[in-house]
Amino acid sequence: MGCLQSTWDSMLARILRLVLFPLCLYLIDVITDLALAVQYYYSGDFTWFGLTLGFVLGPTIIANILLAWLTEDSEMNKYVKYLLRVLQLSVFMEYCNIFRLLLRGEVAEIHVENSLPIAHLFEAMLESIPQLCLQLYIIISTGEQVSVLQVITMVASLLAAVKAVVTYWYYTNNEADRTFSCGFVTRFLLLTLWKVFEISTRVLAVGLFASALKPWIALPIAVHWLIMTVTYIWIGEDYRTCSMMMFAPLIMAVDTFSMTGSFDHKRTFWLNTVLTLLGNITMVTAWYTLKTGQDWYDVPALVGVRYCLCDSYFNIFYLLLRGEDVEEHVKENLPIAHLLEAMLESVPQLCLQLYIIISTGEQVSVLKVITMVISLLAAVKAVVTFWYYNTDEADRTFSCGFVTRLILFAVWKVFELSARVLDVGLFASAFKPWIALPIGVHWLIMTVTYICIDEASRDCIGMIFAALYMSVDTFSMTGSMDLKRTFRLNTVLTLLGNITMVTVWYALKTGQDWYDVPALVGVVVGSVVSAGFGFIEMVFRGKIKSPFTSCCK
Structure with missing residues (x-):
């Protein structure tokens, strides 16, 4: 050396x-x-x-x-x-x-x-x-x-x-960290590879989005920049002077494409990671959904941006080489990133493929089945991982009680997501223009309620995250479990929404198909069973008292 x-x-x-x-x-x-x-x-x-x-x-x-x-x-x-x-x-x-x-x-x-x-x-x-x-x-x-x-x-x-x-x-970097060594070379190569992935996926997402929605191209970039600038100035006291408040927007403008200044604070780092993932996946999903015609690069481009999640793993390796607490970084970054990615890609993909199968009436290919199964597993895994890292550290010790609780939670999420996705796909096949109405009403009620009940969500940043959490909760309960009232409200809204949508679809659909009754029964039974599993989880958390609490423990 x-x-x-x-x-x-x-x-x-x-x-x-x-x-x-x-x-x-x-x-x-x-x-x-x-x-x-x-x-x-x-x-x-x-x-x-x-x-x-x-x-x-x-x-x-x-x-x-x-x-x-x-x-x-x-x-x-x-x-x-x-x-x-x-x-x-x-x-x-x-x-x-x-x-x-x-x-x-x-x-x-x-x-x-x-x-x-x-x-x-x-x-x-x-x-x-x-x-x-x-x-x-x-x-x-x-x-x-x-x-x-x-x-x-x-x-x-x-x-x-x-x-x-x-x-x-x-x-x-500190001058002492620039000495030529194996650690320095590894860190240098890793950062370079990360930046190739990061910039390539961001540019691809922006280019694809602009090709389908040119008038709106500035919106996702501007929202990203505004949130990061406000947060950066809010967190860093040194940036509240006049000159530095001019410099912070410039640095955050760079960070909308490649992370640089966000390294200064842990919270800006993980917030930028989440916003980048959310922005990339939202833009490419909007492009794929709204574009006209079919091109050979559609699926490769969609998959390419889908793997922008590699950025998060490069971030973790980078922090590992810096000697920082990687477990804490994983807890604060990957679960929420995977959760939002699942709700923006895996779950919509499930709903889309189910809608295509129902509306076209064509024979289901093996590839479609595999795609839907993988999307369901990815969504369940994302929700379970988020639950795991938001559970008290003392409760994560490997034991019979923990394994039982983990299995029950995973089974609950399979029932919950399957029933919700089936319900949305059926309703969309008969009432496509109105599909956003029940989901939008559910999200709005939950967001307003969560902000009203939780005092910590009443500032600017808290409201943004409350809206994001509740958008996830319209399909799978996560943030609603923090409070007993939001849990009960979300359970009622989910049951009411699922049963209403599937009943309206069954009553007003034209023609008869072999899956009509099984689908109706599946949504209703799945929704009720899901509510029961949710009750069990809240008993484990100690949020709800039950005569069976001692047995569960």
Whole structure:
């Protein structure tokens, strides 16, 4: 390792990693974007030409102005310096300064740390990532054959964005943690791989969503940014000054695509993780549901964004290498992320496939059955995991009582989700325009009730999480179990909603099918059995007294 350390610190290695590699990647990114803009111009696509050129020139100007503000070279003639800045050559000027410092044998890393990482980070978030989203939108919306230059441009933009984020991470770490070692190399490679997954899935989700719902593309990004900015300023007391309140929105704008400033606080870290998962899955689900026509990339794109959950696992490995409490991170991040993902992907997928089977009347394929079974298992697993990590730590000890309770809870969730999904699928097959009404009313009543009863949910952030929890509870009871009144209300609303929807479907549907009576009986019996299992769980929690409590214990 000593030999590698000496190689890392050698003059040639420092010139390569501090000057040649970042400068060449910057040039390749800008030049390929300009070449693609010229290609659009000569092909007559003036709209794409203007947008592509705008996403090159605008951010480049901002990056050069930012560098001019962050740095000051007293040795250069001031007129030459001003000329270079007017010509937007501040980036080249900075790399020339670094190269000069390296040849003199001075510590160039300090000069780099004070200017280039933050400039390249904002340039990447203003140019490379928007350029990726734009080119992906052009490819999807036009349906034309993808050119080699488009592929090269997109790869260069992705590499530039990943390099910018990784460089910013490197220079914001403690200097002692930057020493060349096995731990450092592992952590560096892991972070790089994480950022490739993170940026790729985010860009894919945004590009797909824009191709189907272009007027609404700013909404999910803006909501994400607003929530993160308010939370960041609220949590960090240092950011409540005027100057820092201007800086926090900029950092959080970067964090809507790649996590950087959210590392400063544990709560902003897991909140950003949840919002990213929620945003990506919501956007790709909306695109898949509302798009017109069928394309070969539909399912691969849906599955690709679906695996953005890998980001959460990379986060855990990253924290593990930092020596932080991973068990605590898992408890605070993955359960809620998987829970929201299950309610936004697995459960809607179940309802959708059931609706397709009922409405089309076609023979059910083996693949559909496998897909529905996996979606059900994923949803049950997500709810059970969330329950496990929200149970008192003393109750999680492996014992006969714990295993019994775990099995009863899992069986309850199978009954509960199956009955609810079957009910929604049947109702949608006969009354598709009205399917949102019973679910929406259920969610609204539960959200208002939860906020009124729970004092901790009456601030801005608490209301947001209460609304999210109650959206989950319209299909599977989770947050409602915190309070006895919300549990009883949700049980009544679920029973009432399920029985009402299946009764209306059975009474007003046209034609007769072999599954009519079994489906009716299945929903009613499943809903009643589910309510019984819920009562047992509340007895275990000590929220409800029962004459059978001693037996259960």
